[in-house]
Amino acid sequence: MLHKLFTFHGGVRPDSRKSDSTQAPIAALPLPAELVVPLHQSIGGTPRPLVRVGDRVLKGERIGAAEGAVSAAVHAPTSGIVKAIEPRTMPHPSGLPASCVVIETDGEERWIEREPVPWKSMKGDELRDFLRDTGIVGLGGATFPSHIKLRPGAKPTHTLVLNGAECEPFITCDDLLMRERAGEIIRGAGIMAQMLAVERVLIGVEDNKPDAIAAMRAAAGDGIEVVAIPTLYPAGGEKQLLRVLTGVEVPAGRRPLDFGLQCFNVGTAYRVARAIDQAEPLISRVVTVAGNVDRPGNFEVLIGTPIDALLAAGRPRPDTDRVLMGGPMMGFALPSTAAPVVKATNCVLAGSPSLLPPPPPEMACIRCGTCAAHCPADLQPFELYWFGRSHNFGKAQEYHLFDCIECGCCSYVCPSHIPLVDYFRFTKGEIWAREREKAAADLARERFEARNERQEREKREKAERLAAKAEATRKKLATTEPTGEAAAASPAEEAKKALIAAALERAKQQKSSVKPRNTDNLPADKQAEIDQIEARRAGAEGRTVEPPETP
Amino acid sequence: MSHSPYLRDSRSVRQIMLHVLAALLPGIAAYVWQFGAGILLQLLLASLTAVAAEAAMLKLRGKPIGLYLGDLSAIVTAWLIALSLPPIGPWWMIVVATLCAIVVAKHLYGGLGQNPFNPAMVAFCVMIVAFPSLMSQWPAAGLDLSQQLDLILGGSRPLDAITAATPLDALRTGLRTGGADARVAEIVQGPAFGLIGGSGWEWVAAGFALGGIHLLWQRIISWHLPAAFLLTMALTALLLWGMHPERFASPLLHLASGGTLLAAFFIVTDPVSGATTPKGKLVFAGGAAFIAYMIRSFGNYPDGIAFAVLLMNICVPLIDMYTQPAVFGHKRRSS
Numbered sequence: 098m099l100h101k102l103f104t105f106h107g108g109v110r111p112d113s114r115k116s117d118s119t120q121a122p123i124a125a126l127p128l129p130a131e132l133v134v135p136l137h138q139s140i141g142g143t144p145r146p147l148v149r150v151g152d153r154v155l156k157g158e159r160i161g162a163a164e165g166a167v168s169a170a171v172h173a174p175t176s177g178i179v180k181a182i183e184p185r186t187m188p189h190p191s192g193l194p195a196s197c198v199v200i201e202t203d204g205e206e207r208w209i210e211r212e213p214v215p216w217k218s219m220k221g222d223e224l225r226d227f228l229r230d231t232g233i234v235g236l237g238g239a240t241f242p243s244h245i246k247l248r249p250g251a252k253p254t255h256t257l258v259l260n261g262a263e264c265e266p267f268i269t270c271d272d273l274l275m276r277e278r279a280g281e282i283i284r285g286a287g288i289m290a291q292m293l294a295v296e297r298v299l300i301g302v303e304d305n306k307p308d309a310i311a312a313m314r315a316a317a318g319d320g321i322e323v324v325a326i327p328t329l330y331p332a333g334g335e336k337q338l339l340r341v342l343t344g345v346e347v348p349a350g351r352r353p354l355d356f357g358l359q360c361f362n363v364g365t366a367y368r369v370a371r372a373i374d375q376a377e378p379l380i381s382r383v384v385t386v387a388g389n390v391d392r393p394g395n396f397e398v399l400i401g402t403p404i405d406a407l408l409a410a411g412r413p414r415p416d417t418d419r420v421l422m423g424g425p426m427m428g429f430a431l432p433s434t435a436a437p438v439v440k441a442t443n444c445v446l447a448g449s450p451s452l453l454p455p456p457p458p459e460m461a462c463i464r465c466g467t468c469a470a471h472c473p474a475d476l477q478p479f480e481l482y483w484f485g486r487s488h489n490f491g492k493a494q495e496y497h498l499f500d501c502i503e504c505g506c507c508s509y510v511c512p513s514h515i516p517l518v519d520y521f522r523f524t525k526g527e528i529w530a531r532e533r534e535k536a537a538a539d540l541a542r543e544r545f546e547a548r549n550e551r552q553e554r555e556k557r558e559k560a561e562r563l564a565a566k567a568e569a570t571r572k573k574l575a576t577t578e579p580t581g582e583a584a585a586a587s588p589a590e591e592a593k594k595a596l597i598a599a600a601l602e603r604a605k606q607q608k609s610s611v612k613p614r615n616t617d618n619l620p621a622d623k624q625a626e627i628d629q630i631e632a633r634r635a636g637a638e639g640r641t642v643e644p645p646e647t648p
Numbered sequence: 649m650s651h652s653p654y655l656r657d658s659r660s661v662r663q664i665m666l667h668v669l670a671a672l673l674p675g676i677a678a679y680v681w682q683f684g685a686g687i688l689l690q691l692l693l694a695s696l697t698a699v700a701a702e703a704a705m706l707k708l709r710g711k712p713i714g715l716y717l718g719d720l721s722a723i724v725t726a727w728l729i730a731l732s733l734p735p736i737g738p739w740w741m742i743v744v745a746t747l748c749a750i751v752v753a754k755h756l757y758g759g760l761g762q763n764p765f766n767p768a769m770v771a772f773c774v775m776i777v778a779f780p781s782l783m784s785q786w787p788a789a790g791l792d793l794s795q796q797l798d799l800i801l802g803g804s805r806p807l808d809a810i811t812a813a814t815p816l817d818a819l820r821t822g823l824r825t826g827g828a829d830a831r832v833a834e835i836v837q838g839p840a841f842g843l844i845g846g847s848g849w850e851w852v853a854a855g856f857a858l859g860g861i862h863l864l865w866q867r868i869i870s871w872h873l874p875a876a877f878l879l880t881m882a883l884t885a886l887l888l889w890g891m892h893p894e895r896f897a898s899p900l901l902h903l904a905s906g907g908t909l910l911a912a913f914f915i916v917t918d919p920v921s922g923a924t925t926p927k928g929k930l931v932f933a934g935g936a937a938f939i940a941y942m943i944r945s946f947g948n949y950p951d952g953i954a955f956a957v958l959l960m961n962i963c964v965p966l967i968d969m970y971t972q973p974a975v976f977g978h979k980r981r982s983s
Contacts, residue, residue, distance in 0.1 A: 105976070111655050190651075266655065336976065348977025425654040453654040458715055460661060461761035465919040466870075467658070474976040477924065480968075497975045505653030512661045513761075519651050 100299075100324045103344040105337045107471040108329040109506045111266050111426065113305055118269045118385050118393040123277055125397050126410055132174055132200045132401030133185050133437040134160065139234040140241045141167030146198060152179045157209045157378050160198050163229050169242040170232045173200055174380040174399035176207040188404065188422050188439055192432030200401065211376035216288060221248070224292065231378040232440075233369055237335075237362035238423065240441045243369065246361070247292045250354040257295045258342055258353075259286055261302040261309065261363040262326060262333030265424030268444040270383040271363050273395045275302065275309035278367055279316035281374075285366030286321060288373055293359055296320075299342045300363070303328040330426060331504040335360050337473055349500040364443075384438060386411035388421075388447040404434045404445055413447045421446040425453060426505045460513040468507035468517060474500045478507040478517050485524035490531070493524050501525075659868075661760075665720035667868050671859030672727055672914065678855035679731070682848035683787050686796030687735040690742050691727055697746040698726035705755035721760055725749050728768035728914060732907060732954070733775060734786045736799040741782060745771040765961045766921045772954040784950060786814050815841055815849060815905045817950040819897055831894045836901065853909040860913025872929035873922070874912040880937035881908060888945070896945060906944070906951040911936070915953065921961045927971035928964075936960040 137143040142165030148154060154173040161171040177200045184194035216224055225244035234240040237260055259282070263271040275282060290298050297320055302310050304325040313323040326332055326341050336347050338360065345356050353360055364382065371377045380400055387393040390411035398407055408420060421428040423444055430448075438445075468478035476497055484493040498521060507517040619627070659667075679687045702722040706713045729745050749767035757763040776783045787796065822835035841847055863869045885899035902908060907915070916922060916933045923932035936956045943952020 109657070111657060340976075346977040346979070351977070421652075421654065423652075425652070427652050428654070429652060430650075448654065454656075456650055456656060457660070458712075460715065460719065461759060463661060463721075463761045463920050464922075464924055465664070466924045469924065469973075470870075475973055475979075476975060477972065479924070496972070497978070500975050500977070503652075508653050509656055510658045511656075512658050512664055514656065514658070514660070516651065518653065522651070 100322060100342075101344075102324070102326060103341055105332075105340045105473050106475050107469075107473045107506060108331065108337075109471055109509050110328070111330060111509065113328065114266045114387070115269050115272065115305065118267070118387045118395060119272060119308075121394045123273050123383055123395045123397055124410075126399070126402060126407060128175060128202055128204060128206075128399070129402050129406050130202060131180070131403075132177070132202060132399060133403065134171055134174065134198045134200065134401040135185070135187055135437065135439055136161045136171055136196050136198065138171055138232075138240060138400070138440045139169045140239065141165060141169070143196070144168060144171050146182055146196075148173075148179050148182075148198060150179055150181055153177075154179060154200060155207050155209045157211065157376075157380060159230065159232075159378070163242075167242055167245060168229070169234050169244070170230045170378070171198075171400075172232055172378040172380050173198075174401050175200070175202050176205050177202040186433045186436045188431055188436035188442060190429040190432070192436075197401075197437070214373050214376060216373050221292065228369065228372060231372040231376075233365065233372055233379055234440050235362055236364035236368065236382060236440065236443070237333075238427075238441055238443060240439075243361065243365055246354075246359060247289060249293055250352075250357075252355070252357055254293045254354060254359055255296045255357040256343060256359075257286065257290050257293055257298045258339060258358060258360040259298065259300040259363050259366055260333060260335065260338050260360055261300055261306075261313070262338055263306070264303055264328070264330045264333035265426050265428075265444075266330075267387040267446055268385050268424045269387070270385045270395050270443050272306045272309050273385075274367060274383050275306070275363055276312045279309075279312040281370040282313070282363050282367045283316045283318065283321060284374070285368070285370035287318070288369055289359075289361060289366060290320070295359070297322065299324055301326045301332075301338050301342050303332055330506070331473055331502070334473065334502055334504060336502070349497070379440060382438075382440065382442070384442050385444040386447075387444065389414045389417045389449040389452050390447050398438050398442075400438060400440060402438045404431065404436055404438060404442075407438060407445055408434060408447065411445075411447070414449065416449045416451075417447045418450055419448045419453075421448055421453075426509070427503065456516065457514045459515050462513055462515060465512060467510045467512060471506040471510050473504060473506060474502055476501060478521075481524070482515065482517055482520050485520045488527070490524065490528050494528065498524060498528070661719040661721065664868055665724050667863065667866055668724050668914070669720065669727065671862045672731070672856075674858040675731070675852055675855035675910065676727075678851040679735070682851050683735060684791055684796050685793050686787065686791075686800060687730065689739075689797065689800055690730040690733065690735055690737070693739055693742045694726035694730040694746045695723050697743045698722040698750050701747055701750035702755075705751060705759070709755065709759065711759065716760065719760065722750055722754075725754070725767045728910075729771045731910060732768060732772045734783060736785060736787050736791070736796055737782055739800050741775065741779060745775050748774045761920055763920055764964070766915060766918050766957050769915065769954040769957045769961075773958060776949060776954070784814075784817060814950055815847070815901070816944055819901075820950065823895070832897055833894070836897070841901075849906075850904045853904045856909040856913055860909065863913060863917070869913065869917040870926070870929060872926055873917045873933040876930040876933035877912040877916050877937045878903060878908070880934040881912075881941055884938055884941045902941065902944070907953050908940075911940070911953045911957070915957055916960075921957075921964065923964050923967045923971070925968055925971040925973055927973070928967040931967050931971065932960050932964065935963070 136146060144161030145164045146160065147162050148160045154160060154177060156173060156176045158173045159170050160173050163170050179198060180201045181199040182196065185197040186192055187195045214227060225247055228244040229242060233243045235243060261271050261275055286298050300313060300321065300323045302313065302323060302325060305328040310323055310325050317323050324342060331337055332341060339353055339358055340346050343358060345358060347353050347356055368379050381397055383395050384398045384407060385395050386407060390413045392412045394411065396407060396410060419430045420434050422431050422442055423429065425446065428446060462479050462482060464479055466479065472478055480496050481493055481498050484496065501521050503518050503521065505518050511517060676687065699717065699722060702717055703713050706716050726746055729749055730742060733742060733745060749771035753765055753767035753770035754763050818838060819835055860874055864871060881902055882899040885902040888896040889898050916936050923929050939956035939959055940953040943949055943955055
């Protein structure tokens with residue numbers, strides 16, 4: 098190994114269980130009768146639908162246009178008729194529905210017209226817009242629109258990293274992709290390297306995938322280095338991989354681009370090559386079916402295929418009690434397998450009580466620090482757990498809660514079986530909720546203050562307007578009846594003064610007639626005290642009445 | 649519904665405690681070999697008391713009894729108390745000490761994981777303050793089992809012929825009574841002393857060290873704690889011994905006597921009441937060793953480890969706060 102490698106702190110070594118699903122090549126699935134294509138499949142804005150119910154669509158036709166600065170288009174994965182545009186259950190832990198384009202497939206697979214893109218002669222923005230409109234997003238799981246990450250930063254980008262680590266147990270979709278389609282991955286890497294004008298491309302693959310490493314090395318050209326990295330979960334975390342390959346630690350809240358680095362999944366590079374060379378938008382991806390199934394393997398799956406249909410291809414065993422999307426470390430149990438495969442779906446994992454046993458009862462934290470010893474973000478998970486439990490959210494943030502990548506290493510090793518990551522998700526959620534509430538309250542306060550100010554201003558302006566008008570009238574009167582002014586003003590003023598004097602007199606009388614209450618039948622000493630107070634008060638009033646003489 | 653991760657590969661608290669108990673066995677075997685089987689009765693009494701007290705407290709607190717009793721942490725505490733107290737103490741002494749540890753030091757503070765002080769050391773301190781003379785009666789080598797049982801169960805207190813001071817006590821008394829003429833080199837020729845430490849105790853210490861190595865190898869304890877404890881003890885002793893060899897015992901004697909090795913591998917390594925960060929562990933164990941040495945050499949108690957550990961327990965939140973390791977991306981690493 099010529100390339101110098103770096104290490105990150107902690108990590109765990111779960112049994113990788115990858116060999117079952119790597120026996121067969123990537124297989125195709127029979128075309129389902131119906132595809133459910135969610136409009137929102139990437140981070141950012143929900144694409145605006147471009148089709149109407151009843152429309153005939155072709156394979157690869159854009160059905161949702163990118164909306165907003167961060168968004169990517171979605172496409173019809175095959176030809177057919179738009180049956181509905183309606184909310185359907187999403188592959189998300191919440192199981193909440195979201196807007197989907199439902200396509201009844203016609204089995205003809207009629208493509209839109211396609212021709213290779215002359216990307217070398219295109220301007221950067223043109224090319225990026227093209228990738229946005231072909232729906233290219235990160236296929237490592239985050240589904241961030243790739244065209245945004247391909248915009249060079251303020252500082253030059255020197256290294257492009259491709260992530261082929263695939264550190265989660267069971268998942269092998271990137272492994273198979275690298276074995277079978279290394280050439281197109283390298284081609285995509287070359288295109289992205291040129292877009293970012295980088296000096297070198299590093300492709301990190303965990304050393305438990307020797308076949309993939311060999312295939313990639315055979316395909317790699319000049320300036321592209323395929324690096325075998327030690328198998329240690331979560332080496333496939335973006336920040337962990339960048340650390341291992343380059344030694345740079347990208348802190349939370351900063352982007353790799355700030356350090357002259359950029360990172361994509363190998364699957365994303367493959368899709369970039371397909372988009373450029375075949376003008377093929379992102380309408381399918383490789384998905385691993387593994388776990389409690391009789392025929393584990395990898396499948397090229399059209400986006401929108403019901404997970405049920407995909408799972409059936411793997412033949413799940415009867416004792417399957419749940420189905421996960423993603424791996425066992427960071428995946429989630431699907432509320433419904435009727436949900437469709439989306440761009441983020443890398444693995445469908447059938448679970449059984451023996452394969453993924455229910456967690457033993459949670460016990461008290463003994464502060465043993467095993468979690469901290471395994472945390473790849475160098476956090477002290479048990480401290481965060483205590484802070485989360487006691488709702489000490491400020492302290493949790495001070496101890497870098499938001500640097501947690503939810504990789505699950507801490508829960509994996511905890512001797513008290515505490516679901517630490519659940520606590521961190523809860524704490525993060527609470528903090529976000531509070532910040533939203535605070536933002537809403539701030540907004541309301543600002544609105545209220547603005548309203549008060551506006552009302553004050555309007556009052557003032559009205560008064561000024563009236564005063565100006567009165568002035569104008571007076572001037573007008575003065576010019577028309579100069580002699581009558583003094584006579585007209587003085588009787589009015591006289592009357593006002595008299596009124597005020599009368600009011601003052603009444604007030605005085607009222608004051609003097611007021612008797613102190615509860616002063617009957619007082620003991621002599623109390624009476625004496627009151628008398629004294631009265632005397633002092635009279636004195637004080639007397640003083641204020643007489644203005645002090647100036648010396 | 650549970651959430652990710654769906655895989656776990658952890659040693660349970662019970663398995664950890666089983667390892668700790670197993671690691672104590674070589675030391676106990678050496679103890680029996682050198683000082684007779686009386687210690688086994690003490691271990692049994694402590695264990696029974698601990699289990700009963702733990703069960704009663706769990707019931708009172710409305711916690712699942714089986715689950716928490718099965719974690720074996722109470723047995724570990726009981727064994728550590730039995731190994732810290734004199735093996736010929738009357739039966740009620742170990743019972744009271746264990747009750748102190750389990751009821752007061754552990755459950756009144758909120759049970760497993762919540763106690764700020766090391767329960768075994770709380771028990772030891774209560775005993776040494778309440779029953780100083782009983783706590784200083786240790787068996788002379790060669791005391792047979794029937795005599796030991798008589799002492800433990802009978803309650804008739806012994807003659808000087810069958811009890812002895814611990815080596816550290818003998819050293820202190822020798823230095824006190826000898827006045828300015830006392831020489832450590834002469835005192836350690838006495839019957840209480842063996843090759844490098846106390847007569848017989850050096851074997852027990854070696855047994856504890858063996859168990860400690862097992863815990864290190866199993867990664868149940870981190871090297872920081874025993875290393876800092878033993879190094880600080882040795883260096884402090886070396887410094888004073890180097891300056892006044894006639895007034896201070898050698899580092900070897902300090903390492904092999906009293907509870908030094910028991911403390912280094914089994915007491916300061918208690919995760920609940922100790923510091924948790926790598927640097928904090930060094931500070932915590934080093935501080936405990938330094939205070940223990942000072943109490944041993946200049947104080948009135950035969951050994952100061954228990955007080956030292958409790959004093960450092962108080963400092964744990966502060967130590968942890970100031971020794972937080974740098975988080976990923978927030979540090980400068982050689983790259």
